[in-house]
Amino acid sequence: MKNTTRLLDVLDRVETGPIEEETQWDMMTVPLAVAALQAEFDVNFKPLGETIVPADDALADRVYAAGLALAERLGAFCISTSRRVRFARDEILTALAAAPIEVTVGEGHDRHTERKRRIEDPACMTMKGGGVGTPVPEEIYLAVHQSYAQEPLVDAMINCTLERVYGRELRSRSPWEVLAGWHEAELTRAACRRAGRPGLGLGCVENAVSDVAELSATSYGGFSPNDWHHIALISEFKTDYMALTKLAHLIRTGSIIHAFYNPIYGGSVGGAEGMAIAIVGGCILLQMLYMTNTHSVSPAHPFYDNDTTPEIIRAISVGHQALARNSRLLTDLVITPVAGPGTATLLYECAALAITAAASGTCALIGPRSAAGTHSGHVSGLEARFTAEVGRAAAGISRKEADALVRWLVAKYQPELTARPAGKHFTEVYDLTTLRPTAGWMEVYEGVKAELRGMGLKV
């Protein structure tokens, strides 16, 4: 549970912990720790051809034990002070025992409660729909967000970033970032009002690359404490004064904290097994450092920037199963497909992760961050509707059933990934006057749903 006492404790440790070179941390400390834990806890996956969504509780428990040990042995690294932030095991266990198992975001009739889920849980996941930081042109920013807010199955919204502000180029840690933060608050709230859902909880401040936009836009007239505010744990397991400044502000304003950690496949944590351990360790460290309400991971592929390759899906599944079985932590998953709007590939990718998450005990889906969030304006509300529908249809299915569906889906989209099909711009897949998907985009959507129904998923 977050409070000033714990905040002061973190800030003290940031300034008194053991000093270490950042390169030593990146190149030696983290890789060696993860590799040693993988061996110590016998974390080894079967060949990918056999399973993508494993149903192995013992494996999940070993991954949890390894991740817990990682959080204890490694701690985090503060870039600003070149110090490690360490936590004793009893401190970690005490904090984990007090972590919230639900959180309500938004206000009034539009508020929504995200709750802890277990593996193969019949309860539906929360759907936090939106483009997750994908740059969007200023002139269509409101329309893009309305396309998400108007979707009934979207329980909360996650904002895109502005490509420009007042027609000017955005620069981090500059007055433009402050203006972008305010613009984001004004336009996304307006989108919610237009959609008739004024109190929808907003994932913010997406334009806060540094701390200045968070500090300015989370104030009177801007984002509310009942929105869900982002803080990053930088890869791998690193924080800095900018993140901690956001933290101090969010704790003193009583805001809901949504912290995220995005390990890189093939990076310092190694392959899929190391990534699963890092997901667990990272979520525990998010709780220890930031006292976060919700813990989000979106592992990144080093070449495609996505999290839908089968090896990453398996790491996510095992990591989330480990957390679902052994902790109270609320786990969110950002869906980052390679493909963009208008393509069946995008929907196959979204379905694979939604089904994986449903069976693995994930509490909320975020996104999708279509076209890996790298193509301006390549996002639309329809993929969030589709993801929510698949997530709901998959609630309660077994891991074995999920595995069969996910392997079928991966076989359909994997050959397309190298081509990186970015799909179409929002203005090409939505009618800007009615804010409805075009007939062509609807046809693709209905076609993929029919295929999934053919596979037995009641979507």
Added chain:
Amino acid sequence: MTQAETDLEAYRNILQQAIEDGAPAAGVQMAQEALSAGLSPLAFFRGVIEPVLTDIGERFSRLEIFLPELMRAGMVVKAIQAQVLEPAIRAAGGQNFSEGTVVIGTAQGDIHDIGKNMVALMLQVNGFRVVDLGTNINPKAFIEAARRENADIIAMSSLLTPSMPYIRDTVQLAEGLGLRGRFLLIAGGAPVTRAWAESIGLDGFGEDAVEAVEVCRRLMANRRAAPTHPSL
């Protein structure tokens, strides 16, 4: 297979093992023995180090190995170069055979560095001298470091759209200072596109760590062939 080819293969096997074990001393000892047996530093580099590192680079591009393995390769090869090859070349009055010097860093306003680290390691294992400035590097610091290190290439990384203007600032600063012909400027990172790189006048763009090496090699080859301002 000739005796010389057999010897080279044996050296390559020892180097591969030293990398797998993360044992620079074993690599250094093997290199010393090879040079004592009459192999020239250049022949050793071309016949032993280059093929092994090429293989490692290709395996990384297929994600059969990961950053920790790349790090071990970098560590072992760096030790061999520093302790065996460079002293031998200096003693013979020759020049080192680096592919070129790259000053690398993450652009101002951005503190992501794993992707940048991957590029740095891939360049290093492919024979470039790499000076890693770290993260949140402002344009002036890039230029100053490139001058100080007598760099050939300035490589900038950005994972955040609002840090991209600082890459353009670096290009403009280099132009303003009359250094555009002296340094080649390249960039990469999730939001950086080829079209954007071209639009701001960068000399090269890399989609990922593998392409970054290809681009640097191509730019250096162009520079050697015609030391004028190259194109993308």
